[in-house]
Amino acid sequence: MNDHLSTTFAALADPTRRAILAKLASGEASVSELAEPFSISMPAITKHLKVLENAGLISRTRSAQFRPCKLQAAPLKEVAGWVEEYRRFWSESFDRLEAYLAEVQAEEHAGKKKKKHKKKHKRSSVNH
Amino acid sequence: MNDHLSTTFAALADPTRRAILAKLASGEASVSELAEPFSISMPAITKHLKVLENAGLISRTRSAQFRPCKLQAAPLKEVAGWVEEYRRFWSESFDRLEAYLAEVQAEEHAGKKKKKHKKKHKRSSVNH
DNA sequence: TCTGTAATTAACCAATCAGCTAAATAACCA
DNA sequence: TGGTTATTTAGCTGATTGGTTAATTACAGA
Missing domain, CATH: 1.20.5 (Single alpha-helices involved in coiled-coils or other helix-helix interfaces)
Structure with missing residues (x-):
């Protein structure tokens, strides 16, 4: 599994990650803010974010001690194109x-x- | 990972399985026919088909010793709906x-x- | 009934995944 | 400088995944 589309689908195949994307749809958020609704540890969230970032679905900047995440929807366009067929x-x-x-x-x-x-x-x- | 959408995304996160769906888009096919383009064993294909069937993306009938597969696109509708958001x-x-x-x-x-x-x-x- | 073809099941393996705890960084605040 | 907060890294675990080979089931046809 190394192609772009597979990576994207794999990233989306997790409800926690989809929930993170949904939250980011209403604007940037810090890691803690994203973690808040879930009962899993911070490192688990960090890993999910890494998966999403690796799939190009989020980007990250730096602001003081926060590392805000931003939705990047380009890979979803590819998904929409595939499913459209x-x-x-x-x-x-x-x-x-x-x-x-x-x-x-x-x-x-x-x-x-x-x-x-x-x-x-x-x-x-x-x-x- | 137990929700429908996650199961569907996971099933799609493999190029072999997407290729199988693509082939089924041009009509029903037997397991051997589906296996033909790939250099993996038959049991591997059987497993892929089980994943697709479990996700509701294919259905299977019986015809003599063949077990033809048919594309079932309903779960893709759900995917399209999700990505549309x-x-x-x-x-x-x-x-x-x-x-x-x-x-x-x-x-x-x-x-x-x-x-x-x-x-x-x-x-x-x-x-x- | 015997033989060949289609497909599945069983049992195994290595790699990846999603989670954990504990420790380490990084940046702000006093 | 030292303390607090935010986040990541390291290292571990158990479950799942995608693949294998060998054995088994199911059926068609001579």
């Missing part, structure tokens, strides 16, 4: 689009009209 | 929307007009 497998409207396209293609095969068309809905470009 | 943190247009709303609010505070408005962009409902 599968939207048609759950999206109702996409199913309808598929049905429509199949219908149109059937009509074309029947030879009612002969427009030339280029790609009409590429479907095999799911990347892993 | 963070879209504003990477989306340029959302940034512009935020700026616009801030501007509107500033005008209201200045008392130029007094329309009452209800929610104006709830921002703290990020769930983990």
